[in-house]
Amino acid sequence: MANNKLPPEQHEGILDIATHAVVADIGGTNARFCRINLATFELDRIQVFPCADFPTLTDVMTAYSQQQDVPLEHVAIAIACPVDTDEINMTNHHWQFSIRNVRKSMRLKTFVVLNDFAAAAMSIVTLKPSELKQIGGGKITPKAPKAILGAGTGLGVGHLITLPNGNVMPLPGEGGHVDWAPTNEKEWAIHRFIQNRFGRVSAERILSGPGLETLYLALADYHGRNVAPLSAAKIGQRALSGIDTLALETVNQFFESLGGFAGNLALNLNTYGGVYIAGGVVPKLLNLMATSNFRARFEHKGRFCKVAEAIPCFVITAEYAGLRGVGQYLKQTIEQQNL
Known part of the structure; x- marks a missing residue:
């Protein structure tokens, strides 16, 4: 780490000084594109595409370029899957592609x-205080490690560390796929229900949009009730309105499990820089999060409860934080390549 470089991200082409670039944040459900000014860091021409509407990544890239009249020259994308080789295979969607072949075919x-x-993780350093809602804990230690997690189509996990030169380095991983550990009788019943359906119970089976839907059915089974499946959006709406006690219990259980998982993540690197929660699920349910046992479970760490109590949690409320993180990564990469 002596040269303070970012880890070897997968990229193709010559990285030169550019004023504008196109960045995208591609999840299992939606692909968000925009143009970013790498000098001022302003985003414009933002457009969101449903992934299911396009057979391939290059199809949606072409659609964005044509509809927004933006040339594709310097492009950076964040994508919901491991990025270890030239071949990319999305975890929760069917897109597969070669980074090298995309660059050549699109003439990037x-x-x-x-x-x-x-x-x-990179987006954390771009966020304003007004774009963060603190959920317990003390003050951050600015250069200490940070953790980020987010529930959406899946459960994403990462960390961020600060290098001696002041740059930041993301530490991506697949922590959303670790085993989910029940802690009481109700959670053991939930575990058995999910295990019977899927064989293995990962954290993502609980802490995601689809996980919220499964959790609703698991709790109905626990109470001996026969209910029709509901979408995650409907469960959230019914819980917020107070018209469905099962939906409310589902959301509360979701936040309890999220708190335990986030607290475990905090202990992995002693993240005194904070734990940051992104994704599409939590910001929509903030009012219920405040009254849930999220923070109690976060801090329930036995002999290390004092450590957990000191670490603050934040919910990211910025709408396009992922796009800013991609831009920050690209800008930092370009600067380092031109040293």
Whole structure:
């Protein structure tokens, strides 16, 4: 780490000084594109595409370029899957592609691909205080490690560390796929229900949009009730309105499990820089999060409860944080390549 470089992200082409670039944040459900000014860091021409509407990544890239009249020269994308080789295979969608082949077929000068939660981690340094809602804990230690997690189509996890030169380095991983550990009788019943359905119970089976839907059915089974499946959006709406006690219990259980998981993540690197929660699920349910046992479970760490109590949690409320993280990563990469 003596040269203070970012880890070897997957990129193709010559990285040169550019004023504008196109960046994208691609999840299992939506692909968000925009143009970014790498000098001022302003975003414009933002457009969101449903992934299911396009057979391939290049199809949606072409659609964005044509509809927004933006040339594709320097492009960076964050994508919801491991980014370890030239071949990319999305975890929760069917897109597969070669980074090298995309750059050549689209005639791009630069094409950088990074894990979506590497981008989410990078976004932390771009956020304003008004774009963060603190949930317990003390003050951050600015240069200490940070953790980020987010529930959406899946469960993303990452960390961020500060290098001696002041740059930041994301540490992506697949922490959303670790085993989910029940802690009481109700959670053991939930575990058995999910295990019977899927064989293995990962954290993502609980802490995601689809996980919220499964959790609703698991709790109905626990109470001996026969209910029709509901979408995650409907469960959230019914819980917020107070018209469905099962939906409310589902959301509260979701936040309890999220708190335990986030607290475990905090202990992995002693993240005194904070734990940051992104994704599409939590910001919509903030009012219920405040009254849930999220923070109690976060801090329930036995002999290390004092450590957990000191670490603050934040919910990211910025709408396009992932896109800013991609831009920050690209800008830092370009600067380093031109040293």
